[in-house]
Amino acid sequence: MHGVAGNLAGGTHHAYRDRGEAYCLFNDLAVAIALLRTEGAVRRPFVLDLDVHQGNGTAAIFAGDPDVFTYSLHARHNYPLRKDTSTLDVELEDGAGDEQVLAAIDATVPAALDRHAPDLVLYQSGVDALHTDRLGRLRMTHEGLAERERRVFAWLESRRVPVVITMGGGYGRPIATSVEASAQVWREARASLARRQAAALPGR
Numbered sequence: 001m002h003g004v005a006g007n008l009a010g011g012t013h014h015a016y017r018d019r020g021e022a023y024c025l026f027n028d029l030a031v032a033i034a035l036l037r038t039e040g041a042v043r044r045p046f047v048l049d050l051d052v053h054q055g056n057g058t059a060a061i062f063a064g065d066p067d068v069f070t071y072s073l074h075a076r077h078n079y080p081l082r083k084d085t086s087t088l089d090v091e092l093e094d095g096a097g098d099e100q101v102l103a104a105i106d107a108t109v110p111a112a113l114d115r116h117a118p119d120l121v122l123y124q125s126g127v128d129a130l131h132t133d134r135l136g137r138l139r140m141t142h143e144g145l146a147e148r149e150r151r152v153f154a155w156l157e158s159r160r161v162p163v164v165i166t167m168g169g170g171y172g173r174p175i176a177t178s179v180e181a182s183a184q185v186w187r188e189a190r191a192s193l194a195r196r197q198a199a200a201l202p203g204r
């Protein structure tokens with residue numbers, strides 16, 4: 001158990017308990033949490049959703065459930081038009097770039113993690129905040145997104161919280177720009193895994 005797992009798909013955060021929505025047939029984040037809770041494997045899960053669209057289905061499914069923290073950072077004017085209420089919603093204006101997004105996560109993610117003290121984080125790592133994205137409305141660069149990943153993984157490492165990574169949106173034109181941004185998530189995840197493994201070695 002090294003604390004980093006992931007799925008090269010998923011992050012289907014728009015699906016509700018009773019219906020699919022917006023490319024999302026069922027909410028894999030919610031299903032995973034439900035299964036893990038049934039097994040007694042997790043008590044205080046935390047969904048960290050940095051996709052540029054609100055995790056509306058996840059927010060609705062866990063509304064009123066104090067043991068599940070739903071965090072969503074998204075563009076205020078983006079889909080879905082009618083938003084649900086997450087435990088914490090962080091909204092960005094159209095055109096926000098690296099500086100604004102990184103400042104927003106700095107100001108909210110570590111504090112939210114400390115407030116909830118999760119025993120598992122599910123990271124929805126959508127890369128549709130990229131400036132080439134057709135649906136994103138934000139202007140992040142590849143370097144800015146790589147920095148996002150480094151900060152997220154560092155915050156989780158320092159708190160010794162295991163993480164499950166899912167992908168999320170990415171609709172770049174050309175699509176290769178989104179592929180590169182998603183690949184960065186996994187490069188940084190691999191680096192994080194290596195650091196966690198090194199730290200767990202006896203004698204270090």
Ligand SMILES: [Zn+2]
Pocket residue numbers: 051052053126128168169170
């Ligand atoms: Zn999205």
